Structures are given as C-alpha cells and as structure tokens.
Amino acid sequence: MNKYFPFSAIVGQEQMKLALILTAIDPSIGGVLVFGDRGTGKSTIIRSLAGLLPKKNFAVSCSFNCENSDNLCDQCKKKKSIVYEERATPVIDLPLGSTEDRVVGALNLEIALTEGRKVFEPGLLAKANGGFLYVDEVNLLEDHIVDLLLDVAASGENLVERDGLSIRHSSKFVLIGSGNPEEGELRPQLLDRFGFSVNVGSPSEISQRIEVIKRRDEFERTPQNFLQKWKNKDLSVQKKIINAKNNLNNIKLDDSILAKCAEICIAVGSDGLRGELTLLRALRALCAFNGTTKPTLDDIREIAVYTLSHRLRRDPLDETSSEVRVKRQVNELIDGK
Numbered sequence: 001m002n003k004y005f006p007f008s009a010i011v012g013q014e015q016m017k018l019a020l021i022l023t024a025i026d027p028s029i030g031g032v033l034v035f036g037d038r039g040t041g042k043s044t045i046i047r048s049l050a051g052l053l054p055k056k057n058f059a060v061s062c063s064f065n066c067e068n069s070d071n072l073c074d075q076c077k078k079k080k081s082i083v084y085e086e087r088a089t090p091v092i093d094l095p096l097g098s099t100e101d102r103v104v105g106a107l108n109l110e111i112a113l114t115e116g117r118k119v120f121e122p123g124l125l126a127k128a129n130g131g132f133l134y135v136d137e138v139n140l141l142e143d144h145i146v147d148l149l150l151d152v153a154a155s156g157e158n159l160v161e162r163d164g165l166s167i168r169h170s171s172k173f174v175l176i177g178s179g180n181p182e183e184g185e186l187r188p189q190l191l192d193r194f195g196f197s198v199n200v201g202s203p204s205e206i207s208q209r210i211e212v213i214k215r216r217d218e219f220e221r222t223p224q225n226f227l228q229k230w231k232n233k234d235l236s237v238q239k240k241i242i243n244a245k246n247n248l249n250n251i252k253l254d255d256s257i258l259a260k261c262a263e264i265c266i267a268v269g270s271d272g273l274r275g276e277l278t279l280l281r282a283l284r285a286l287c288a289f290n291g292t293t294k295p296t297l298d299d300i301r302e303i304a305v306y307t308l309s310h311r312l313r314r315d316p317l318d319e320t321s322s323e324v325r326v327k328r329q330v331n332e333l334i335d336g337k
Helices: 014-025 042-052 100-104 109-115 142-157 206-221 221-250 253-266 276-292 297-311 323-337
Strands: 032-035 056-059 086-087 092-093 105-107 120-122 131-137 157-162 165-170 175-181 197-198
Touching: 014 032, 014 042, 014 197, 014 221, 014 276, 014 297, 032 206, 042 092, 042 131, 042 175, 042 221, 086 175, 100 105, 100 142, 105 157, 120 165, 131 142, 142 157, 142 175, 197 297, 206 221, 221 276, 253 297, 253 323, 276 297, 297 323
Parallel strands: 032 175, 032 197, 092 131, 131 175
Antiparallel strands: 056 086, 105 120, 157 165
16 A cells, blocks of 8 residues: 555645646656755655556566666667566655766676676666656755756656766656755756746644644554545546646647747746746646646746746845745736736
C-alpha cells in the first residue's frame, strides 16, 4: 500500500499543489521553484503527488528506468526481450554537495581498476528518469550544476562524454527546486529557465494549524485507516490528471488570449519569450485539468503570477514583492483600471 501522505489531505499550500499538478500534466512547462521556510511541507507535497500519480511500466533491472521500446538505453537494446514492471513515479533527492559525476554519472572506478573494463556508473539523472528530481536549497547549489540540470530537464536526454566513454540516455523528469531566498539567490538567467515559481509558508490561522497537526498525527498513528479515508479524493484528483493529459492537445488558444499574454509579459518587463510560452502551456494545462476547452481572462489572472513573478526586473524604487507587482499589472490590464 502507498505510504505517502494523501495528496488531498494536505492543508493549504494551494499554489504549490496546483503548480506540481500542472507540470505533471505537461512537463514541458518546466521546473518548479518553491520559496519558503523549512518545515512547510514542500517534500511531503512532492512525494504525495508522486504517490497519487498512476504507476508506470519500467524495464526490470534497467539502470536508466527505460519506460518504452521507443527510447531504450544501450543496455536494453542488447536484450532479446524486455520485461516491464509497474512502479510508482520516482522521487529522487539531489543532495546539496553533489558533484557533477554524482549527478550525470561517471566511469565506475572499482571495475576499471580491478577488471580493466570501462563501465558507466549511472548518476541521479538516470534514477530520476520518468519522475521528479527534488533539489532542496537549490539556491545554494553551484550554478553550473543547476544549469546542467535545467539543460537535461529541457532536452529530456543526458549526454556524458568523459573518461573515454560516450553515453546518451533518456532523462525525462520534472525538476523541483526549493530554498529560502534570504540564504542566497539564483542568477536571473537560471531563474528564467524555471517554468513556475511559488511561495509557501506556515499557516497563519490557528484553525489551519490545528487541522495540519490533527491530520499528521492521525496518519502516523493509523496510516492504513487514514489512507483509506482519503483514497476516493486522491483517486478523483488522479482521474482529473489522467483526463487532462489526454485532452491537453484539444485546448484552443485564440489570438485574443495570446495577445493578452504578450501584453502582460511586456508590462511586467519579462525579457525574451519564455514568459509567454510558459504562460500559454500553463493555461492549456489548467484548462485541461478544469475540464474546459478555452482559457479565460480569469485563468490568466490565476496562473500569471506562477509563471512571471521570478522573471521580473529588479526595481529599486518599488519595494513590493514580485508577486504583488505581477498581480497588480495583471489586474490593471484585465480590468482596464
């Protein structure tokens, strides 16, 4: 039985939950940046969503998590037949001090020294294939490692050419980075390459805090009963995600919506076109999840802050948060005020 905390039982943190759902529906949206203090349920939400998603068929005894015959690794291509098994969506943690070798993979030194053979030792990017790669304190990770992660997440492939080895394997995952902005910031060039940015915090209302404590306590004392209690609600969310993935290409975006998205991106000072492209993908995923066929201005109002707040240029004369600035610009453009 799944031992993750039920996704539907999580109290609050609606921004993060929706951002993860939308990237699960359409991974091309890009990674998710989550800013907030420790102990606010970030890793719990990620693992809960992974536990809720339908199981996937992975090749047995494959170091690269091959999912289908269309994109097999070199190991699986050499096999006469491939046996698949159902497994939950993987969630791989990337430790803060990870080296590039640990991330992308490298030569297995033990086999090289003892047997004289060159054998590739897969890294974390291989293990994350088909799932989520979670980096806590991503703002403290070395820039070149973050850049590497974003490159692989965007291309869906990991290419390793070193130590006389040339390895290419599938590495399709959703990158999720969390951190406290007070401890350090990512360079704007890296921020811009994440699809979503959301903020999480501890509940400010006593009733909410009590509910969080009660649910967590019940889950720890009687996990099976608690999972059964929330099973139907989780299945309902799972069904909506499956339907959304199937209907994603049926969502229509007319020119008026495209024009409004471009207008908003110009107004907030978003450089390049990543802002518009991410906003359009997010709108399509949101409509598919909500079961509608066309996005509305209210959909833009809901999702724009996720896609644009981390792309704003710094304004030394405006001390308001980036979220507030985006909401203000969006409301002005949509409401005409």
